[in-house]
Amino acid sequence: MKYIDEFRDGELALGIAAAIAAEADPRRSYNLMEFCGGHTHAISRYGVTDLLPPAVRMIHGPGCPVCVLPIGRIDLAIRLALDQGVIVASYGDCLRVPASDNLSLLKAKARGGDVRMVYSPADALKIAAANPEREVVFLAIGFETTTPPTALVIKEAARAEVTNFSVLCNHVLTPAAITNILESPEVRRLGTLPLDGFIGPAHVSTVIGSRPYEFFAEEYAKPVVIAGFEPLDVMQAILMLVRQINDGRAEVENEFTRAVTRDGNLKAQALVSDVFELRRSFEWRGLGMVPYSALRIREAYGAFDAERRFRLETRSVADNKACECGAILRGVKHPRDCKVFGTVCTPESPIGSCMVSSEGACAAYYSYGRFREIPIVAGAPA
Amino acid sequence: MSGVRAGYVRPLDIRHGRVDLSHGAGGRAMAQLVEQLFAAAFANEWLAQRNDQALLPRPEGRIVMSTDCHVVSPLFFPGGDIGCLSVHGTINDVAMSGAQPLWLAAGFILEEGFPLADLQRIVDSMARAARDAGVPIVTGDTKVVEKGKGDGVFITTTGVGVVPAGVAISGDRARPGDRIVLSGTIGDHGMAVMSERESLAFGTDLVSDTAPLHGLVAAMVEAVPGLRALRDPTRGGLATTLNEIASQSAVGMTIDEAAVPVERQVEAACEFLGLDPLYVANEGKLVAIVPAADADRLLEVMRAHPLGRRAALIGEVTEDAHHFVQMRTRFGGKRIVDWLAGDQLPRIC
Numbered sequence: 001m002k003y004i005d006e007f008r009d010g011e012l013a014l015g016i017a018a019a020i021a022a023e024a025d026p027r028r029s030y031n032l033m034e035f036c037g038g039h040t041h042a043i044s045r046y047g048v049t050d051l052l053p054p055a056v057r058m059i060h061g062p063g064c065p066v067c068v069l070p071i072g073r074i075d076l077a078i079r080l081a082l083d084q085g086v087i088v089a090s091y092g093d094c095l096r097v098p099a100s101d102n103l104s105l106l107k108a109k110a111r112g113g114d115v116r117m118v119y120s121p122a123d124a125l126k127i128a129a130a131n132p133e134r135e136v137v138f139l140a141i142g143f144e145t146t147t148p149p150t151a152l153v154i155k156e157a158a159r160a161e162v163t164n165f166s167v168l169c170n171h172v173l174t175p176a177a178i179t180n181i182l183e184s185p186e187v188r189r190l191g192t193l194p195l196d197g198f199i200g201p202a203h204v205s206t207v208i209g210s211r212p213y214e215f216f217a218e219e220y221a222k223p224v225v226i227a228g229f230e231p232l233d234v235m236q237a238i239l240m241l242v243r244q245i246n247d248g249r250a251e252v253e254n255e256f257t258r259a260v261t262r263d264g265n266l267k268a269q270a271l272v273s274d275v276f277e278l279r280r281s282f283e284w285r286g287l288g289m290v291p292y293s294a295l296r297i298r299e300a301y302g303a304f305d306a307e308r309r310f311r312l313e314t315r316s317v318a319d320n321k322a323c324e325c326g327a328i329l330r331g332v333k334h335p336r337d338c339k340v341f342g343t344v345c346t347p348e349s350p351i352g353s354c355m356v357s358s359e360g361a362c363a364a365y366y367s368y369g370r371f372r373e374i375p376i377v378a379g380a381p382a
Numbered sequence: 383m384s385g386v387r388a389g390y391v392r393p394l395d396i397r398h399g400r401v402d403l404s405h406g407a408g409g410r411a412m413a414q415l416v417e418q419l420f421a422a423a424f425a426n427e428w429l430a431q432r433n434d435q436a437l438l439p440r441p442e443g444r445i446v447m448s449t450d451c452h453v454v455s456p457l458f459f460p461g462g463d464i465g466c467l468s469v470h471g472t473i474n475d476v477a478m479s480g481a482q483p484l485w486l487a488a489g490f491i492l493e494e495g496f497p498l499a500d501l502q503r504i505v506d507s508m509a510r511a512a513r514d515a516g517v518p519i520v521t522g523d524t525k526v527v528e529k530g531k532g533d534g535v536f537i538t539t540t541g542v543g544v545v546p547a548g549v550a551i552s553g554d555r556a557r558p559g560d561r562i563v564l565s566g567t568i569g570d571h572g573m574a575v576m577s578e579r580e581s582l583a584f585g586t587d588l589v590s591d592t593a594p595l596h597g598l599v600a601a602m603v604e605a606v607p608g609l610r611a612l613r614d615p616t617r618g619g620l621a622t623t624l625n626e627i628a629s630q631s632a633v634g635m636t637i638d639e640a641a642v643p644v645e646r647q648v649e650a651a652c653e654f655l656g657l658d659p660l661y662v663a664n665e666g667k668l669v670a671i672v673p674a675a676d677a678d679r680l681l682e683v684m685r686a687h688p689l690g691r692r693a694a695l696i697g698e699v700t701e702d703a704h705h706f707v708q709m710r711t712r713f714g715g716k717r718i719v720d721w722l723a724g725d726q727l728p729r730i731c
Contacts, residue, residue: 001649010714017714045658047715231713347720368717 007230008046016235017051024055024242031057032241033331034199035178037064037359038229044368046231056238059193060361062177062286062329063201065142066093067353067360070283071317073170074099077139080168080310081105081113087131089116089124090139093357098350100317105139121153121167128157128165137306138167145203147171147295148268151275154297154304168306169297172282174204175212176293180284182220186332193332197241199234200226202256209264213252221250228256275301283316285353286329325352328361335362342366394418399498406492406526419502420490420522423509428485428520436520441484443544448475452537457504459575461589462665464537465507470594470665471616472541473515477596478612478668480551480603481543486512488522488539493532504535515594517541543596549603555610556631560699561677563670565598565684566591566692568620569648572662577651584654588647593666598689602670605683611671614664621660621719623669624707631671634702637719639712641696661722671699 024030034040040060043049049058062068074097080086088105095105095117109115114134118124124138140150150167157165178198186193200213205226213224223244227237237255244251254260275298282294297305306312319325323345324338335341335354345351347363354360358367391414404411421429428436452468469486476483488508492501512519519539545551570591577586595614603609611631615623620642628635644659652659666689672680677695684690697709707719 001646001653004649004653008713010712013714045717046711046713047717048713050715051713231715367720 004230007228007232009232012232013051013235016232016239020056020235020239020242021053023239023246024053025246026053026055029055029057029194029196030242030245031059031194031196032199032238033059033061033181033195033197034234035061035063035174036199036201036204036229037067037357037364038202039199039227039234040064040361040364041359042229042231042234044364047368048231048234049369051235052238056242059195059331060328060364061181061198061331062284063143063174063204064354064357064359064361065146065172066097066357067325067329068172068177068284068286069094069097069141069170069353070285071099071319072283072314073168074105075317076312076314077137077168078103078105078108078113080137080306081108081115082111084135084310085114086135086137086310087114087116087127088137088139089118089127091119091141092117094139094141096350096356097353098356121150122156125153125157125162125165128162132164134164136165138165139170140167141170143172143174143201143204144207144272147272147276148207148265151271154275154301155271157304158301166304166306166309167297168312169276169295171276171295172284173293173295174201174208175215176290177284177287178213178216180287180290180293181330182216182222184330186330193330195222195331196245197223197225199237199241200224200252202227202229202233202259205256205260205264207265207268210252210254210260210262211264217250217252223250223253225253226256226260228259274298283314284329285319286326320351323352325354325362328354335365338362394498396498396502401492401494401496401498401501401526403494403526403528406524412524416524419498419505420524423505424512424519424522426518426520428518434521436485436487438485438520441544443547445542445544446476446479446481447540447542448472449538449540450475452539453533454575455533456575456578457500457534459578459590461571461574462592463504463507464535465504466511467590467592467665468537468539469508469511469515469517469519470592472539473517473594473596474614474665474668476541476543477594477599478551478614479543479545480549480599480609480612481545481596482600483515483517483541483543483596486517486519486539486541488519488537490522490524491532491536492524492526493534494526494529496534501535504537508537511594515596517594517596546603548607549609551603551609551612553611553613553627553630556627556633556671556699557610557673558633558699558701559674560610560671561674561695562624562635562637562697562699563672563677563680563684564620564642564694564696565595565668565670565690566666567643567645567648568615568664568667569644569652569659569662571665572619573648573651575663576655584651586647586651588645588651591664591666593689595666595668595689598668598684598687601683601687602680606672606676606680608676609670609672609680612668614668616665617663618722619659619661619663620669621658621707622722624719625705625721627669627671628699628702628705628707631699632705634700634705635697635707636700637697637707637709639709641694643692643694660719674698
């Protein structure tokens with residue numbers, strides 16, 4: 001397929017792999033975090049790590065929209081569906097995330113809640129139009145990539161004076177999460193999480209541009225290479241990071257020039273700032289409360305804010321004790337370090353959020369890569 | 383003088399009529415629906431017996447039986463509909479034992495309010511599919527549920543067939559060293575259906591691959607009686623089918639991504655939605671596990687059949703205590719091809 005095959009070419013991959021192997025110094029290690037779940041998915045799906053020398057170590061970051069959504073927020077949506085008869089619409093992945101009381105939105109649906117899977121927020125608005133007598137809430141999640149479509153649908157609802165539609169906003173911000181990781185004790189003080197560089201987000205960067213990462217490169221002296229989601233993009237970005245590290249440089253480089261500019265998509269940014277404002281603080285699964293890391297709906301569009309409309313209060317709910325999603329999301333632990341990985345926690349019945357989405361580190365590792373070192377429990381599914 | 387005509391029932395208004403609860407109540411309305419719609423379309427000597435059961439001659443050989451429920455949405459999709467799908471699905475399940483399918487039974491659950499015109503279309507499509515396949519629908523049943531308690535129409539079909547002597551095809555017979563053969567492109571059915579879903583509708587000229595595979599199977603069995611396993615990769619796609627066989631036979635498998643045929647439109651649609659064609663449903667494809675020595679002969683026979691023209695050798699059976707299905711990616715790496723967890727869902731980011 002045009003514009004796809006070119007970026008999955010095995011021959012080219014071998015060429016880049018040879019360059020990485022030649023240039024990576026075997027006496028040191030290159031600890032690279034791919035922030036995005038999209039990269040985690042590509043690395044696992046195409047077997048990218050098979051092409052890397054042992055000195056290069058990939059660490060999965062927290063950039064999986066479903067994974068970082070805290071239990072308390074899903075609980076809100078579940079309660080709306082079960083107790084208030086609200087139609088709750090959200091993206092497919094979101095419906096399977098485990099929440100309190102052994103529920104998920106999918107399980108709430110089985111208990112009679114009206115939960116609908118949609119492919120875009122516009123579909124949620126259509127549901128509202130088709131059910132004028134019902135309240136419809138769109139559970140909005142995601143990083144900067146999915147925020148503009150949510151903004152657009154809120155503006156459309158305002159324009160059309162829709163009275164039965166609102167959004168439970170959980171949109172979060174990438175730069176805040178990267179700062180949080182770089183400021184974490186594991187990185188700063190304990191040094192248990194060596195981080196030598198970042199593969200920067202692909203789709204997120206098409207919206208926010210490469211400029212926001214310049215701060216990390218300067219302030220924390222960490223190189224960042226923005227890369228597309230295709231496997232050759234990832235390989236090329238790894239090569240660029242190895243070169244920066246070898247040269248002692250810490251710059252923002254852009255491998256994904258076919259889609260990302262320094263300033264990003266200004267129209268989308270204007271749309272987002274028209275509808276949303278910063279939250280002072282927001283809870284992330286794994287990272288805890290992160291200041292100025294999320295968005296909420298501005299007063300002017302308050303009629304479409306489910307939190308205001310239904311006077312919702314978020315309760316913070318602790319993760320399952322055995323679950324290591326928190327540490328995995330911070331890059332401190334690997335899925336194989338988790339006791340419940342592949343035993344109690346599998347994609348069929350996930351305990352933690354990282355096992356839910358195909359972009360989650362645990363799900364990607366379980367589905368694509370566990371043959372490498374995990375002895376699997378015999379007779380799993382028959 | 384009375385104008386009453388003995389035994390007269392006004393014909394069903396197929397064009398404008400709808401299913402109502404009386405069509406399932408066991409009275410005259412139901413008898414009329416059965417006669418005018420089902421019996422007329424499926425017409426064969428067994429249905430003509432007009433009994434609650436079909437009285438069948440005893441077939442020679444070992445008998446196989448299979449049943450399949452069909453709940454597809456939308457009911458009509460490019461390349462087919464729930465009617466022909468319900469015939470092909472069960473014929474294929476029977477045929478995957480190497481059997482020759484002989485008879486089908488069909489059960490219908492209709493939702494009150496369902497247009498009779500649509501029902502006629504579906505029943506005609508079933509009748510055509512059964513006739514073309516040479517497998518008659520010999521008995522059936524109809525129930526009507528209240529509006530809101532069904533999704534238009536659900537169809538269950540059951541099939542009976544006989545396995546030729548000397549054929550022993552089973553999912554537990556794959557052995558390390560065997561070859562894995564696929565009869566054609568994957569993902570066509572699932573993507574054709576998805577392209578018609580209300581919330582997703584995208585323009586494409588993709589059509590479902592729904593087809594009865596017993597003819598192809600007969601040719602394969604005749605050429606290579608030592609076939610080990612056959613399975614049609616329907617729900618869950620090729621990946622799930624391979625995992626089923628690997629787990630049943632307690633072996634591993636390795637396939638080559640580059641060897642698996644995928645139509646360009648399917649690849650593009652999957653790419654766009656973030657889906658993996660390995661997990662997308664097929665309704666006219668099969669996977670065969672065959673001893674290495676017979677692989678070339680099998681491929682030759684398959685490619686000579688219209689439903690196997692794009693048959694391909696996609697991998698081999700390996701020894702693996704974990705029963706993993708692995709894939710050499712086109713990119714040069716290796717990865718697991720796992721069981722599908724839940725439904726395949728489009729990615730968010």
